[in-house]
Amino acid sequence: MPASDIPPNHRDDEERSVAYGVKPSRFVESGGEILDAERCLEIYRLMVRTRALEERTIKMSKSGEGYFWVGGPGEEAVNVCLGLMIKKGQGPAFDYLHLHYRNAGLLLAMGMPMVDHMRQMAMTATDRHSMGRNFVGHYAIAAWNVVPVTSVIEVQYTMAIGTAMVQKRFESDGVSVAVGGDAGTAQGDFSSCMIWASRPGQEVPVLMLVTNNGYGISTPAHTQHSEEHISDRATPFGIRSDNVNGNDPVATWRALERAFNYCRRSRRPYMLEAAVSRLHGHSSSSGAARVGGEPDVVKIFEDQLIGSGILHRELAEMIRHDAAEEADAAAEQVATEPRPLPSDVEKHTYAPSPVDAIYPDDYTGLPR
Amino acid sequence: MPASDIPPNHRDDEERSVAYGVKPSRFVESGGEILDAERCLEIYRLMVRTRALEERTIKMSKSGEGYFWVGGPGEEAVNVCLGLMIKKGQGPAFDYLHLHYRNAGLLLAMGMPMVDHMRQMAMTATDRHSMGRNFVGHYAIAAWNVVPVTSVIEVQYTMAIGTAMVQKRFESDGVSVAVGGDAGTAQGDFSSCMIWASRPGQEVPVLMLVTNNGYGISTPAHTQHSEEHISDRATPFGIRSDNVNGNDPVATWRALERAFNYCRRSRRPYMLEAAVSRLHGHSSSSGAARVGGEPDVVKIFEDQLIGSGILHRELAEMIRHDAAEEADAAAEQVATEPRPLPSDVEKHTYAPSPVDAIYPDDYTGLPR
Amino acid sequence: MATLVQAVRLALHYGETHLGVTDIFGEDVGPPLGGVFTATQGLKTAWNTPLDERGIVGAAMGLALAGAKPVFEIQFCDYAFNMIDMLKVAGNLRWSSAGAYEMPIVMMVPTGAGIRGSIYHSHSYESQATRLAGWKIAMPSDALDAYGLMLSAIVDPNPVMVLLPKALLRVKGDKLIPGEPSDPAELSRRIDAPVGDRSNWQPDWPDVREYFVPFGSGELMREGPTATVLSYGRLLPVCVQVADELRQSHGIECDVIDLRSLFPYDWPMIARSVRKTGRVMIVNEDTEVTNFGEHLLRRIVEEHFYDLLVRPRLVQGKHLPGIGLNPVYESNSVPQPDHIRSALLALATDPA
Amino acid sequence: MATLVQAVRLALHYGETHLGVTDIFGEDVGPPLGGVFTATQGLKTAWNTPLDERGIVGAAMGLALAGAKPVFEIQFCDYAFNMIDMLKVAGNLRWSSAGAYEMPIVMMVPTGAGIRGSIYHSHSYESQATRLAGWKIAMPSDALDAYGLMLSAIVDPNPVMVLLPKALLRVKGDKLIPGEPSDPAELSRRIDAPVGDRSNWQPDWPDVREYFVPFGSGELMREGPTATVLSYGRLLPVCVQVADELRQSHGIECDVIDLRSLFPYDWPMIARSVRKTGRVMIVNEDTEVTNFGEHLLRRIVEEHFYDLLVRPRLVQGKHLPGIGLNPVYESNSVPQPDHIRSALLALATDPA
Ligand SMILES: Cc1ncc(C[n+]2csc(CCOP(=O)(O)OP(=O)(O)O)c2C)c(N)n1
Ligand SMILES: Cc1ncc(C[n+]2csc(CCOP(=O)(O)OP(=O)(O)O)c2C)c(N)n1
Ligand SMILES: [Mg+2]
Ligand SMILES: [Mg+2]
DSSP states (O other), X not given: OOGGGSOGGGHHHHHHHHHTTOOOOOEEEETTEEEEHHHHHHHHHHHHHHHHHHHHHHHHHHHTSSSOOOOOTTOHHHHHHHHHHOOOSSSTTSOEEEOOSOOHHHHHHHTOOHHHHHHHHHTOTTOTTTTTOSOTTOOOBGGGTBOOOOSSTTHHHHXXXXXXXXXXXXXXXXXXXXXXXXXXXXXXXXXXXXXXXXXXXXXXXXXEEEEEOSEETTEEGGGTOOOSOGGGGGGGGTOEEEEEETTOHHHHHHHHHHHHHHHHHHOOOEEEEEXXXXXXXXXXXXXXXXXXXXXXXXXXXXXXXXXXXXXXXXXXXXXXXXXXXXXXXXXXXXXXXXXXXXXXXXXXXXXXXXXXXXOSSSOOSSOO | OOGGGSOGGGHHHXXXXXXXXXXXXXXXXXXXXXXXXXXXXXXHHHHHHHHHHHHHHHHHHHHTSSSOOOOOTTOHHHHHHHHHHOOOSSSTTSOEEEOOSOOHHHHHHHTXXXXXXXXXXXXXXXXXXXXXXXXXXXXXXXXXXXXXXXXXXXXXXXXXXXXXXXXXXXXXXXXXXXXEESGGGXXXXXXXXXHHHTOTTOOOOEEEEEEEOSXXXXXXXXXXXXOXXXXXXXXXXXXXEEEEETTOHHHHHHHHHHHHHXXXXXXXXXXXXXXXXXXXXXXXXXXXXXXXXXXXXXXXXXXXXXXXXXXXXXXXXXXXXXXXHHHHHHHHHHHTSOOOOGGGTTTTXXXXXTXXXXXSSSOOSSOO | OOBXXXXXXXXXHHHHHHSOOOEEEETTOSTTTOOTTSTTTTOTTEEEOOSOHHHHHHHHHHHHHTTOOEEEEOSOGGGOSSOHHHHHHHHHHHHHTTTSOOOOOEEEEEESSOSOOGGGSOOOOHHHHTTOTTOEEEOOSSHHXXXXXXXXXXXXXXXXXXXXXXXXXXXXXXSOOTTOOSOHHHXXXXXXXXXXXXXXXXXXXXXXXXOOOOBTOOEEEEOOSSEEEEEOTTHHHHHXXXXXXXXXXXXXXXXXXXXXXXXXXXXXXXXXXXXXXXXEEEEEEEESTTOHHHHHHHHHHHHHGXXXXXXXXXXXXXXXXXXXXXXXXHHTTSOOHHHHHHHHHHHHHSOO | OOBHHHHHHHHHHHHHHHSOOOXXXXXXXXXXXXXXXXXXXXXXXXXXXXSOHHHHHHHHHHHHHTTOOEEEEOSOGGGOSSOHHHHHHHHHHHHHTTTSOOOOOEEEEEESSOSOOXXXXXXXXXXXXXXXXXXXXXXXXXXXXXXXXXXXXXXXSSOEEEEEEGGGTTOBOSSOOTTOOSOHHHHHHHHSOOSSOOTTOOOOOOOOOOOOOOBTOOEEEEOOSSEEEEEOTTHHHHHHHHHHHHHHHHOOOEEEEEOOEEESOOHHHHHHHHHHHOOEXXXXXXXXXXXXXXXXXXXXXXXXGGGOSSOOEEEEEOXXXXXXXXXXXXXXXXXXXXXXXXXXXXXXXXXX
């Protein structure tokens, strides 16, 4: 499609595409939005890699290479699009990420190698996120402002207030992104985030992202929640909000783009709710088998791209194959890496302190 | 004003007045609402008694007859109107009251003698609410479903869910009324109440009442809260809500009446926010002196009643005088009542239990 | 024989059919799941809540205030630290109101390590729980006790917390619950929900009967003159096993007391044993600073100091921020059979 | 001399001018009030929060993660039980992330009884706090220590909680803070906000200087061969007074140790004294089941059992749901000077 064929209301997209260094020759239209082909392919490739990573990790939970699995098959579009928009770096000039446990795609899109994920699954000493201490997907990367994921549902929303305060002071365009599920919004912390982020004259750039998969473990959302959209809860606080079909990567990209643009420019909060699928149940505790009846965003996007002539079936096949190989290689690599030792148990409890007579360095057991 | 002079849109009021056994000869109009004269006088008298009780209690906190004072001067209209609407009794067929610490007027309107309030202030053994254990205004009356007031801000909203569930099951028209301040709505419990009370198909009759005095201790609401009306927070949950000027007893009466009617009939939640004054600061900790610049609802209503010819200045004087005497007499009475003894310290910790080998009756110190 | 979690389920069934339980609720407690550990499968009054522990406790308190009899589950005790203020209110409400109201709520909550639960499915809770004045705290170590303690929790008109040792939930008991079919396969067929679609499944409850383990009554699991071992919950069977081994290997015979009820605890049983043996070891897996075992030690030292022949031992979890997922963490921060064995041997053989 | 609360304020001033404190916040912490106990009057980085303790802790953690240096107040420790999960996260975040992040937050919180605070302004918190692995816990008993501990809390890159004894906040110290004007009236004129309108008031800060009380260092308040008294916070001055009285009346001389830092505690100082005296008494006002004093006793019994000449004593608050408003409640549930005196006399005179 030559540039002149672009409908006028998509012109800004063209400009953006040029800025991305993409020749704006092809676009995908979906959900009333449009996105250029190269970006779509990039997203697709990352989504496929994410899916391969998740599937290989699930396999590890069954083979004994690891124990517990939890992750985000079905949430690839939101995660990958988000990851590609992150202003990546350390400190308040960059975005902070307050995540939960379904964000592998986000990290892959930011550039995390698969092996970093696999090490946590395999509980190796080399696991950069937790030294084999935490469940898989509980990331912590200081260089990218990925603050440690904790299993406690929803506390990330309260921490995001603090990082966003510092970002606002620094007059950067950094945003604090907090991600959580739908059921978790019943915790008071979700409400705390709205109240604090919208204090009059003290608004802070928190992007509250709710991935609504319709369940909290076994409990259907519609049995516990009367809100038509969770994102409607933002309105009384004057917080702008939107909701999007997370199974539509194009629409998701655009919705996230608007959310980030708003937060970066206005230095105010924004809430986005994305409807997503949960393709393997809650976690390995419920078997982690593939469930039926849920739309599969990777398949949907693949069909869309093939249908619009951007992707060839063979290329898709190759991308999937490469991703699976990459995941296998990463799993294989970590299998032989060192495990933590008994002497590691107390490590990293305390940072060294000049004013501690007992623990000037790290923790060493009860005072003696 | 003869009945035929009543504007047509107030006809239902006439009917209601007849039901109350009041001859609908005179009315007060205010805030676009109308209320019959006898009801107004009843409310006025109770408001004056409440104010007298509060003022005498404040005096006790300064004279050493008691220690700490907290209460509701400025909130008399809301409290008294509420108290007159309560379906009073024990068990789920009646209303449950989940209060905070500014509700003397409510209890007086329900018929509590002043001396019951004074005993708690004087920390007597005869204090029916807490045996001299709790701060004044921390009521507990099982016969009237007044559940024990706790100083912990906002937990009453979560307990109201439970009593309302039982009320709904009993198919009574009982309502669970939860009352709290504006600042307290920042606690997650306020949000919990909305979520739980509006569960689809499981809605329960909780009347969430927020008395907005514009402050939490020293902190102005407008510095911490972006909501135009706190009651707007109900909307995303499909909870009906309203807000009213709590310094207008007529409007307050009507707003509460609508709220109760809705809860009693629909068996669903409702949120009402009342703007009120805080006439003596937060508590005796901040001196409890009368502060300037806040409208005084008792004075406003008195002027209104006098202005409309319902009340004579002399009668008002007399009502105030009687109320002060009543409060003095109650304070005097409790001064000589017995105080709790050292042997009372452990009493009422445990209810007797048939399955407890150590504490078959009450608590008696560590197991021996 | 029933597993511990089946025993809890049977107790809840008995509770809702004979003891007036009106509501059994919590996250994923109702259909379809019936609890992440299956404790509430097939119960007629079980229902799901929003993901909100504060709401759960508050709702329970309100239900109790209005005359209902609620039993609620907190999914893991690891998630029971955001509402301790409310547990405190539940514990003080009767006292604060000078007896105006009672607070007959039951909280049940899986606790402890041993299921490869990583940092947030391995916490212990007894040290936290025993600080809650006004509450009674129980912790069974086998199925029959779980049944009897749950029934006591239900009939007691005070707030009662039953700590369920996660790692023992699937362990079968060695005594039948009154009315339990003697064939465990039959029991399972009748009360365990099938895998897959359960929408038409109905349990076929056996006719279990009343059986109470009163609060404040421990159980003497093993008897012997040499030493006293105090424990409960997950590590109790380990203590019993270690005691049996030492009898075999060294001819050392010890009292092993299963506290069962942590507050109130069976002080007469403890005191009797300590007077007899003069050697005491307390074993639990909670972290060791301000640990409930330290309270028991204090009572013993304060009242039986001169009865003690040798220094008493506490075997507890390490004071650490968490229990990591790699097994090296748990085996080096939570007491293992080896630690317990060597501590007991040392205790028994210390020169007096 | 400065009062304890003035010392805290001076420390915060020093912190925000010299040690990089960026935010001092909490309910009513900013203008106009400057804290319900005036601890934060006139500070340039003090601000008010919504009435939301969970938000306060979360915001502090976020600020710290982004490189700020926050000090937050929880208005009363009685209201610090709805976010213990978050305190746990703050304590385990460095460990969980294998050192990826630090968590340099300071929590200060008034604790304990003694101000006629009734059920919800009389709780103690040390038994709760010392269970938080990854945290350091301090509790001053006088103004200079408050200053020195606050400064240490600020420079320490780990989460630190400073428990402020409510009842001592207005008590004047007997040692000058470095740089403090020697005339207390002058100090008050310069740093205490006037009653009434304060909108134009500015403090005139004295030029206070660096002074650290390191964590893990106790202070030997009195010295003597007969017995060891371990205490901290509100009851420490009572212990000192009782020890002085007993020296006067009975010629009994005791070590009185002010722990100051509850975790880590000064084990070398404790062990030295216990070895010397063989008689130990631990005094605090927290409730007595699973009490931090019981931990100290456990350490002593475990490591110095054979050094103990007589049975050790714990003097603690009663296990009760609350402390009632009528003074009869507090005087019969929290240790009083009389209890402490008779316990110490008995300890010192017990036949060995
Ligand atoms: C405070 C807390 N309570 C309970 C849990 C146990 N839990 C883990 S995930 C989960 C469901 C979360 O549902 P949702 O927020 O919708 O996220 P999803 O898993 O569906 O993405 C629960 C109850 C927890 N981790 N934290
Ligand atoms: C959980 C909790 N945090 C803090 C406090 C201390 N406190 C008592 S009253 C109050 C302010 C309440 O303000 P608001 O909710 O507006 O009610 P008001 O007193 O103005 O009627 C605070 C912070 C408390 N009682 N409970
Ligand atoms: Mg979900
Ligand atoms: Mg207010």
